[in-house]
Amino acid sequence: MINFGIIGYGYWGPNLVRNMFEVSETRVVAVSDMREERLQQLSNRYPSVEVTTDFRRLLNNPEIDAIAIATPVSTHYDLALQALQSGKHVMVEKPMTSSSDQALRLIDEAARRKLTLLVDHTFVYTGAVRKIKDIAASGKLGDILYYDSTRINLGLFQRDVDVIWDLAVHDLAIMDYILPSSPCAIAATGINHVFGGTENLAYITMFFEENLIAHVNVNWLSPVKVRRTLVGGSKQMIVYDDMEPSEKVKVYDKGITVNGSPDSRYQALVGYRSGDMFAPQLDLSEALKVEIKHFAECIQTGAEPITGGQAGLRVVRILESASLSMKQRGKLVHLAPDGLVLSRGAA
């Protein structure tokens, strides 16, 4: 049994508490939040859980094995670091940290103390994304040629983070899980329509060493809600539409065939292939439940989580590069092969 303390009981906190009680390997011992009324609501529903406005009481509680951090992103680093230094395993909301330096520091701390660090890239644990990963990993798609995602709706304008850190983080976490490699350069554009605000609409293009391109379209100011990702492969292509009540993942046996060799004097001839479409049955388990079980297993076995610190770091690196590029109207930002930001704006 893994005993959890949770820091932050806002939008996501209740989902953490519920699932940690429903997963047989975990339970919640204590929750901290600075807002008394939130704690009161928790107590009404879960009288057995200890509540406090001081998160340090959780860190100092020897009964607690692991800390889940569900607070604003600017606090993730400090809280996660203290939790690790207190010997607790850590599950931190996405984005992992505000900067890649912070993310690296947390990875180091967890590694040195042999503690499990998991970033809550929840979508990675959905049946849909796991199925896409299986298909991509099986080679059925052939070479992946592009990844194109749209995540738009009339959403809550954030004050502290731009739409990339708020919405694109989901797409980047999914993409990081599905694609076999990481981008080597990024060009992002966007706009802010509110005085004193952050960009509420953005477009990110990511280049890879392979002949692959990725693009993410995120928007807080759309009249319609769209959650659609295309993964184009040389053999098959996937459309993942999270707004579909069922058949969220559709695999199309469509594509082109290129006749002719690179050294041909004549232009390549392109053929078009059209075939069946297939919508595999998806595991409907709640993603957060699957994730918490996975975290519990990793704690027990010492295995690296699927969405461990390295995955969190890779996503943060893309986020910071994208925001940097966006400030300069799409100036190309290079990322080193190991994910480090190489050159800042020197295209």
Add this chain to the structure above:
Amino acid sequence: MINFGIIGYGYWGPNLVRNMFEVSETRVVAVSDMREERLQQLSNRYPSVEVTTDFRRLLNNPEIDAIAIATPVSTHYDLALQALQSGKHVMVEKPMTSSSDQALRLIDEAARRKLTLLVDHTFVYTGAVRKIKDIAASGKLGDILYYDSTRINLGLFQRDVDVIWDLAVHDLAIMDYILPSSPCAIAATGINHVFGGTENLAYITMFFEENLIAHVNVNWLSPVKVRRTLVGGSKQMIVYDDMEPSEKVKVYDKGITVNGSPDSRYQALVGYRSGDMFAPQLDLSEALKVEIKHFAECIQTGAEPITGGQAGLRVVRILESASLSMKQRGKLVHLAPDGLVLSRGAA
């Protein structure tokens, strides 16, 4: 009665012939194409139309008032110029020309000779786009904040032009008609997946002097067909989905309201407005028919067509800037206020 000669009887030619016969003010006198079998097909259906493999016969035919050019883009300039120099009014397929210099030259020639020059931006004449224009021009949308268009499908890979010149040209023509101003800078990215080919997938971001951004996503390698444009205004927003069998244009009474003044010490407070949706009835007339009637009227009155040479030029300028930016992975390309490409890649 306007007598037409048509150069090029490929994919689009039969639509031109049919509509020119159905519009009472116009008729087709002669058609040229280099392929005998195409001319034979035409003769079977329209035995009264003169056919020839030599387009010069059309230019020299005094009975012909106007020439429609439906050939590959690389030939537009030469053919249109010769037609104008022969004293014919000209209707040229989009994109108008391969370069803005060529477009400027055609505009000059038509102006000097007082001939009507129309670029076949067909979508501009659809009931859907005309309705969007009406709504935008009425001020009901408020300030336009963004324009976001997606045009993807498993399309014919072109050899001579990239996907921007093939697909984005539609979006740019529509955008040029709807928006009150033209972009001042462009950043485009894309990829080519076929050896020896052109970019088959591209993303274009356009910046404006106003606090407005536009984006176009075009792709020849998508398993699904999407034709969707969002026009986000400060008061209302439009979704134009050309794949809908009816209700192609939806107007949403949704948006944000910003409380607080620019000099406020406090961050702006954003409110969210959600209201009715409205799908206006659209004129279902065939766009090409509306366009040919308009062309005939402009010839008779001397008025500048809605999609005249200037509109054609503005679109070509965006196309060439976008291709230029795309070659340099999104490097910003500035356009002068009058649409001239100012600096090439010097961000």
Add this chain to the structure above:
Amino acid sequence: MINFGIIGYGYWGPNLVRNMFEVSETRVVAVSDMREERLQQLSNRYPSVEVTTDFRRLLNNPEIDAIAIATPVSTHYDLALQALQSGKHVMVEKPMTSSSDQALRLIDEAARRKLTLLVDHTFVYTGAVRKIKDIAASGKLGDILYYDSTRINLGLFQRDVDVIWDLAVHDLAIMDYILPSSPCAIAATGINHVFGGTENLAYITMFFEENLIAHVNVNWLSPVKVRRTLVGGSKQMIVYDDMEPSEKVKVYDKGITVNGSPDSRYQALVGYRSGDMFAPQLDLSEALKVEIKHFAECIQTGAEPITGGQAGLRVVRILESASLSMKQRGKLVHLAPDGLVLSRGAA
């Protein structure tokens, strides 16, 4: 403050408890269920609520003002009658009872004792159905010409009731609320595919005194989920699609116009009208919350609830007539103007 006792804590019970706590005028005092494990689950979440396996303790509790009955339909009559006889107001799940005789008896009992009796036709309290009612009542639809509803999915096969009593009851409750009159005759057909089971697929046609027809298509064995109702009026028509994430109600300014008078020697000429479509914003309040508030108000004021005993009775009468007709392969069953079943199968 209305104090509630709830009999039955199965599928629907938790929704009742949660909403009764969230509505400021109501709270839950005690809950009974025959299954100890259900009561244990309740106690974990709501430790303040008294639990018991004996519903009589609720009826005898003087602190309790009203009883909500959320048990299988076969028990509704006995439990509701005893609750009324104990002086409690009653909110009973739909269908109200297993027979119209039982429903009449409950109405009498409530009237004699001046107690409020509400049947939980939840859909009537949704923003969508209330909006449709408003539009229909305003006369904007003109004369209502037809009502056509489809409610199909791969649903739980019930053992005690057929698909009409399980699914069509929703459509009939909505129809009863929206239409100005009740059907005068019913013809229903259906089929049972499971040995020893009840009809799992059924079609009900309802005739009215007016030139109006209604039809309901219900099916537990559909591979796709459909929840769609058409309300055809002589002026406007409504499509209500409950599967739409937003824009559940669409009002079409479409229809026919009939030229020519009844005594015309010539056949009427039909014209076709096509106009705008309009999707009004809907109140997104949880229907059950709206309903519980309404029940509390009716208890306090003595007003008849929108979905009172009479509405419950009308729906039960249609249900029993439909099942009767279905057993005889669509034999017409007449209903008296006051809703009584007149002739059973004597067409």
Add this chain to the structure above:
Amino acid sequence: MINFGIIGYGYWGPNLVRNMFEVSETRVVAVSDMREERLQQLSNRYPSVEVTTDFRRLLNNPEIDAIAIATPVSTHYDLALQALQSGKHVMVEKPMTSSSDQALRLIDEAARRKLTLLVDHTFVYTGAVRKIKDIAASGKLGDILYYDSTRINLGLFQRDVDVIWDLAVHDLAIMDYILPSSPCAIAATGINHVFGGTENLAYITMFFEENLIAHVNVNWLSPVKVRRTLVGGSKQMIVYDDMEPSEKVKVYDKGITVNGSPDSRYQALVGYRSGDMFAPQLDLSEALKVEIKHFAECIQTGAEPITGGQAGLRVVRILESASLSMKQRGKLVHLAPDGLVLSRGAA
């Protein structure tokens, strides 16, 4: 080469002419229509085709092998009979005739003269319906449990035939092709909203000897266009949505499993199966072209067409039984095993 004469050049005639010219085995020699302006339009497009207002000239033309009849249904019988008596093969629009007696007479005449008689059930020749037939015939669906079709839109109100003969005929022709047997009894309901008109909205339930039910919902007065058919099998189920631009046929690996034997003391236990969905690629050939080729082959080989006189007769029998039942508000009409109407309204 089969030489065709076509009687009737209204809505469907141009499609017949075009396809007969495009199919290499057939061509059009002459067309008759009583309206001179229709013949003029034809001559403009196809100057080689002989036109006449007297259909007898076609019957007497020895050059003509086969007659296609595309006139109002009330004339089908007379024209087809005369064509057969003139020794011509016959392709007649659906519905085949106004009565089953007429249909039987035509079958006899064609058989005696060894002429090919085809009823133009066009949908049967679509890639979608042929694929459904293949799947059903392969046994993959298991036992077919139900067939449920909706065909509604704001359609042209017909004067001579009701909505069943106009719209349901399509569904019945498809159903006749797909299902292994014919209905044994029919109950239909409907309504007419126009004085002096015919029923413009109807519901048909069909019972079979097997534990199978079929239902058709047709409506000329719907604000939205729906073309959707469900074929429910014990193993798999199909949704055929003709409004989908692609993926018109979806096969769902869903259903129920019944545990327990008929003689079980305990009620059957129903299990639910949910699996993949599969949308097979469809042949996109124009249905009418496929049909004309098939007709030409049948003429040459003497084979009975897929949609020969017997199929036409079966559909007419259902149509006349349905109209008969509808006049009596759903009274059951029995059909003999060989398709004859057994008892008229004696349920």
